[in-house]
Amino acid sequence: MKTLKRNRSKWMVLLIILLLGFGLLQFTGSRVINPPIEAAFAGPTEVMNILKRSCYDCHSNETNLLWYDRIAPVSWLVAKDVEAGRKVLNFSDWGKLNRKQKTNSLYNIVNFVMLGSMPLPNYVKMHPGAKVSASDLKVLKNYALSETASLSPVKLKGQGNQLNDVDFHSAAGLSLIGDTLDKVLANTNASMKRLKVDPAPNGIAYPRGYGNWKLVSTTDRFDNHTIRAIFGNKIAVEAIRTKQIQPWPDGAVLAKVLWKRQVDSKGIILPGAFIHAEFMIKDAAKYKDTDGWGWARWVGEDLKPYGNSPAFVAECTNCHAPMKDNDYVFTMPLNLKTDQL
């Protein structure tokens, strides 16, 4: 009986200590403060409602914490997420962005929601009202499209059944080719000069000769007015042929080249000015801290390495994070079969 009473006392003491400790915790750690709203986002009511409900708590200066968000140690996680969220995107500073930044941000928002990265799944578990439904996503997509000079395809009636001859070979496209031919030839000659190219801030050297690699895919990015070609080195191409890209093997390199969309009056697009070339270099051990890939980019015709420090890689890994199940690769390669035509 005495032993039982002694044990009970010990548990009581422990409980009191824990409760005291828990109480003291509430006075420690960062707190969320809402700075002034200087340049608030303004959009259609439907869009505003979705963003305020699902995004504003982390991505604005209008954070509205629920009671359980304020209890430490949960409040520490909340403060950390809000600080990080505001750094990446802050709807309360939206007006400070230029037109291009706004459009890019809109598409990033749509894509991160579409790919399931945002709102953060654990946030949605604790705040079910923040979930973005399929119809909400459609609203956001339509808004992004309306803010862009969109040229996305619409479904044609009988698509796939019509066997009309391709049309862009006609004078429409040829006029553009004629006009740009001299410029392109001049640029081609310029490209023959072997520029001295500095390595990226993380030490990755410029991969020479990638223009000779096989084409893996192309993209028309009407959201940011670029067209892209993605090339793969021998190891990457072999991985595609043998369907061994989950994960990609060490030594695989993917090169993505971006050009400005050069559009003529008939809607024909050719590669215009070179924008940049960026690379993903697979080495699971060497690059284990950056999702198994080495990341690098060189910008402009003088091939300036992108980034002021190795920390630039965080931009790459954050953007590619939603593709974790595809070994962080957005590109869906063409199936490079070797059958004869």
Place this chain on the structure above:
Amino acid sequence: MKIPQLLIGFTLSILLITGCQSGNGSQKKELFNESASLTKVNGKVGTALPLDWHMISMVVDTKQHETAVLYGNDIAFEHAKSPSGDYPPDAELALVTWLEKPDIHWFGANIAGKVRSVENIVIRRSKNGENMPVYSKYIGQELTEAMHTDSIKVAKSINFMLKLRRPYLPD
């Protein structure tokens, strides 16, 4: 409830809440662009699969909602890298045209969808020593050989393919 169980329950609750990582909710996505791949056709037509060749350039037709890549074999590609004059004999070009489709991995992007056509040019040396482009066209995913009834259209296609230059690519 007894105190030990209360303590355990309390501790587990804290661990459950604080143990949640801010991980991403990435979903399984498609790996390959299967619809854009070329299928085998019956019989040889004398040219290797163009996807095995090098890209010379790319074109998008926003009105027809098509995207195309001009491929070249090694001879054509070497010429395209520093073009001077016409493509030499044995150069082969292939213009693969696809209907565009939205990229499911990125809203705001269109990629190659179903194959629309493959047009081939092989540069042959004629008897009088001139370079002659020999043109053929295959339609649809099954690459059915097309009959050429419109000579003007064929001439325009040949002209387009021969004139399309490689964009600036500093490699």
